[in-house]
Amino acid sequence: MKRETLEEKLYTVKFKPDAESHLVVKQPENCVACGDKHGRPCLTFCPAEVYEWEGSKLAVRFEGCLECGACRVGCPYDNIAWRYPNGPLGVTYRFG
């Protein structure tokens, strides 16, 4: 099989996006400090690349979240408030 990009992978996933984010950065200044101290690991380990560094702050693309919980656990600052999307929204696996 041809090497696939993450975008191609995510294209196969069924999402029912919530209107509000279920992922919230608690203290944005921690993300600034994290750059030098820890290299912002969430940017690389998040399996859906939900987090993107926008020069001065973290952008959170929660609509494509796979709800694994890794960002909450792996954040060096425990800086992600993590809950489930409302109702049956969010990722909906067909195979699992």
Add this chain to the structure above:
Amino acid sequence: MDEEKFDAIVVGAGPAGSAAALALARKGLTTVLIERGEYPGAKNVMGGVLYRRMLEELVPDFQDQAPLERPVVEQRIVLMHATSAVTAGFKDPGFAGPPANAFTVLRAQFDQWFAQKAEEAGAMLLCGMPVEDVVRRDGKVAGVRTFDGSELLADVVIVADGVNSLLAKKLGLRGELQPNEVALAVKQVISLPEKLVNDRFNVTSDQGVVMELMGSATAGMAGQAFLYTNRSSISIGVGCLLSEFVRTGKKPYDILEDLKQHPYVAPLIEGGEAEEYMSHMIPEGGYDTMPRVYGDGFLLCGDAAKLVNVLHREGSNLAMESGRLAAETVAFAKERGDFSAQTLKHYRDALEASFVLKDLEQYRRLPHHMEQNPALFDFYPRVLNEAAREIFTVDGTPKRQKERSAVRRILRERPMLRIARDLYGFWRTVR
């Protein structure tokens, strides 16, 4: 507020929750099974190998009705390096049964069926309802509150909300998971015509193969990859300790793509079509990181209680067994009319007496050991491949000289004493 009260509320319609709800409903207890996904399995992922024995206890004829993929008749261990692989395996068509030992499954499908069995037995299934917190009355857990603020009351709450178990946290049973106690796994389902699966894996339609891949499969990180045959698809994925991803800065989906391009794997999935990509965490901290599994008015089951046997990649069977044992304890508590921690402790005792905690206790040192011994995932797979290449290359060098040079090459990198210590250490850890 609606003061209708159930005998039991089960949070999470995965293997643990549905097993508990099914067993409770069969005992005539009024049971509600709450699931946050649109349907049971909508949020659930595993490799997925499902073992017969524990499910059979609950649904003796499940083989005739459950959405199973293939009975597993062959198990391969694949130690990978750059372009090569050293493999070991065991195949016996007898494993296909009946009764079969294990099956590959797709959880979004299997979990719907299993929850339906609980429904048929009389449990009430509520989907699309994330549970936000427990409801406490007189210091005891007396129900749950869902995301929309509604409250459901019961004598006991069975917490089976998976690895992230927000409820276990709300109950104060566990702090945050630690990055070196959870594996982060990504997986893809790749469809392939049934006949092609049969031909490529040398099996018939009612036989399946599972492979665990180590070494370059995880880029040397503590973890392993897997490749399982479904009826007309392949499940392929990689899981490593989250701390390893944090340490290395490697991206899980890049590791998965590298694996798919490896010469041992690529021909197996060639021509396949990517159907779905998914991700999930696995609680791998083992026995010593388990939270308390009972208290006044509640019990913890499955991944929420961290019941995973890492060495044998077992989880769903431990989940089902824990769900069933929890149901038995609840029935006993109902007889006594007492749902206090003192009575519900019977559940912990039952887990201790079963294979669930016997196995986890036996391997309690393993999670720590794997983290402390990166050579298992990097050095050993690599040198075994190098040694095999040297031995199997026919180039006119006398065999004795080849053997010596292969051994010398290994010892140059890792002295004999160190290797002896590695082997002894691993043996001590799992014996």
